[in-house]
Amino acid sequence: MKNRIKELRTERAWTQADLAQRVGVSRQTINAIETGKFDPSLPFAFRLAKLFNLTIEELFLDDQ
Amino acid sequence: MKNRIKELRTERAWTQADLAQRVGVSRQTINAIETGKFDPSLPFAFRLAKLFNLTIEELFLDDQ
DNA sequence: ACGCGATGTCAAGCACACTTGACAATGGCC
DNA sequence: GGCCATTGTCAAGTGTGCTTGACATCGCGT
Numbered sequence: 001m002k003n004r005i006k007e008l009r010t011e012r013a014w015t016q017a018d019l020a021q022r023v024g025v026s027r028q029t030i031n032a033i034e035t036g037k038f039d040p041s042l043p044f045a046f047r048l049a050k051l052f053n054l055t056i057e058e059l060f061l062d063d064q
Numbered sequence: 065m066k067n068r069i070k071e072l073r074t075e076r077a078w079t080q081a082d083l084a085q086r087v088g089v090s091r092q093t094i095n096a097i098e099t100g101k102f103d104p105s106l107p108f109a110f111r112l113a114k115l116f117n118l119t120i121e122e123l124f125l126d127d128q
Numbered sequence: 129a130c131g132c133g134a135t136g137t138c139a140a141g142c143a144c145a146c147t148t149g150a151c152a153a154t155g156g157c158c
Numbered sequence: 159g160g161c162c163a164t165t166g167t168c169a170a171g172t173g174t175g176c177t178t179g180a181c182a183t184c185g186c187g188t
Contacts, residue, residue, distance in 0.1 A: 001107055015134060029176055031136065038175060039106045041144085043065055046126045056120040062110045079164060093146055095166065102145060105174085 002061040006034040008052050023047045066125040070098040072116050087111045 009019050009030075016034070020027040025044065033040055039060075040048065049056045073083050073094075080098070084091045089108065097104050103124075104112065113120045 001110075016136095017134080025175095026177060027135090028137085028178085032176085035136075037137095041175065042103045042106055042109050042120075042124065043126075044175085045106050045109075045120075046065075046124075050126075056106075056109075060106065060110075062107075062114075080166095081164085089145095090147060091165090092148085092167085096146085099166075101167095105145060108145085 001039045002036070002063055003033065004059055004061075005030070005048065008054075008059075009034075022051060065103045066100070066127055067097065068123055068125075069094070069112065072118075072123075073098075083115075086115055 005019075009016070014022075016030045017027045020030045023030075023044065024047070029040075032038055039045075045056050045060060049059045052059060069083075073080070078086075080094045081091045084094045087094075087108065088111070093104075096102055103109075109120050109124065113123045116123060
């Protein structure tokens with residue numbers, strides 16, 4: 001499951017730590033999700049989508 | 065995180081086992097999600113939304 | 129070249145998503 | 159009342175989402 005998090009984060013000139021703090025997870029979690037180690041939980045995905053003003057479908061790409 | 069799964073499933077006259085088979089999880093998992101025991105994973109949420117022809121935001125209600 | 133912030137990554141641990149197998153409770157139908 | 163499909167729920171196990179702490183590496187500015 002790909003995502004546009006790194007792209008949207010760097011657009012805003014936020015560090016991984018900045019973003020982590022905004023959505024309430026650890027920096028390592030942001031890094032792991034950006035580098036495709038695992039997918040976020042559903043509530044966490046909602047928080048990210050809300051932060052970037054996107055739908056979950058726009059933020060996460062379902063490549064099955 | 066509330067969801068409309070039970071409502072949409074019964075509309076279609078599917079059993080929990082029917083739905084489970086369609087999205088590739090166990091019946092107990094469907095039951096647990098309908099009864100609010102836990103939230104589905106993000107890829108699983110995508111499969112459910114796709115099956116019901118809804119967006120994730122329409123299927124899952126973010127009550128934080 | 130050096131320092132330093134940002135990023136990538138590892139290990140160990142905890143909580144939860146999901147499994148199979150089993151059984152009790154519900155509810156409609158004969 | 160009795161049968162049977164459906165649903166709810168428990169236990170025990172596996173895998174993954176997420177944590178903290180630590181350390182290596184990658185720019186980039188000076």
